[in-house]
Amino acid sequence: MGFRTIAINSHSKLSYKNNHLVYKSVDQTEMIHISEIDVLICETTDIVITTMLINQLVEAGVLVIFCDAKRLPNSVVTPYYGRHDTSLQIQKQIEWKQDVKERIWVDVISQKITNQAAVLKKFGFEDKANDMLTTVNQLVENDPANIEGHAARTCFNTLFGNDFVRDSPNEINKGLDYGYTLILSMFAREIVKCGCITQLGIKHTNQFNQFNLASDLMEPFRSLVDEIVFENKSEAFPFVKRQLFGLFSETYRYNGSDMYLTNIIADYVKKVIDCLHEEREEVPVFQVTE
Incomplete structure (x- = not known):
């Protein structure tokens, strides 16, 4: 389980590369290893996120929370199957x-x-x-x-x-x-x-x-x-x-x-x-x- 809570609150793109979450904004690019992430909160609807990243986050057990236009949490991503049985x-x-x-x-x-x-x-x-x-x-x-x-x-x-x-x-x-x-x-x-x-x-x-x-x-x-x-x-x-x-x-x-x-x-x-x-x-x- 990761240890970092990542909150994204501005226009940006989130994608996946080599076990990393890649954050890109107009003037900034950062990479965070997925193993470090426990919670990802997308606070604004002005975020583009790839399905590959979502899939990798779910497989890693990261809690992904999406917010609505008022920046209030309104959905969470959970896997269909959390364990083998x-x-x-x-x-x-x-x-x-x-x-x-x-x-x-x-x-x-x-x-x-x-x-x-x-x-x-x-x-x-x-x-x-x-x-x-x-x-x-x-x-x-x-x-x-x-x-x-x-x-x-x-x-x-x-x-x-x-x-x-x-x-x-x-x-x-x-x-x-x-x-x-x-x-x-x-x-x-x-x-x-x-x-x-x-x-x-x-x-x-x-x-x-x-x-x-x-x-x-x-x-x-x-x-x-x-x-x-x-x-x-x-x-x-x-x-x-x-x-x-x-x-x-x-x-x-x-x-x-x-x-x-x-x-x-x-x-x-x-x-x-x-x-x-x-x-x-x-x-x-x-x-x-x-």
Whole structure:
């Protein structure tokens, strides 16, 4: 796996030559060895990219994200077959037991709420954080009391104000959407590498969502984006977007070690899928530090 995140945001051509990505603009030419690249973000629609390069990037497991005319991520390139026994893994995915999915979903959402509370504590909202933590033990399968939804609303309103609405068009929501999409893309890549398909989720079952399973598994990691956006909530979106790229370069504590987020997600996805296959008992834990 590579270690570099490449963001292209100006008129240019991207092509392939001798295991390298070749970047050409009006006044600049650069070559980057594909083995060094972990993520390629094409931020503008004013980029020409060859199919040979796309093919080589996919084969190397590089995450390729394309943005729309507003420079917001709107698509990701994933291979049809992420491993040699993909057909077998998909059949096992189809046969996941409902009670197993519900149990694992409770574990994952418990981590999400715990991480939301950790972010609130970090910024001095102790009382709200403690209130959220008391609800974790009340989580049950199917969440009939909608504890997850109430926790999310508490977190957003505490960080961004009582008038904040998640789907309103503002700079904060632009930052949240951008960051969540970056993390979603990383999860989608790892799910495909495990031989599964992203459409079949645990709790997310939206027929129009191509990434239901990624939407499920990324839940505990959303707080990383919340933290960055809150710290820069007075800044314009272009600045916030640059800070969000730090998700790829920062290290986070996981399993007793400091690791890059891409490596954490790779391990996390594999182990959760092993749980869903009933080949592992415990769901891995990702905890945001206060």
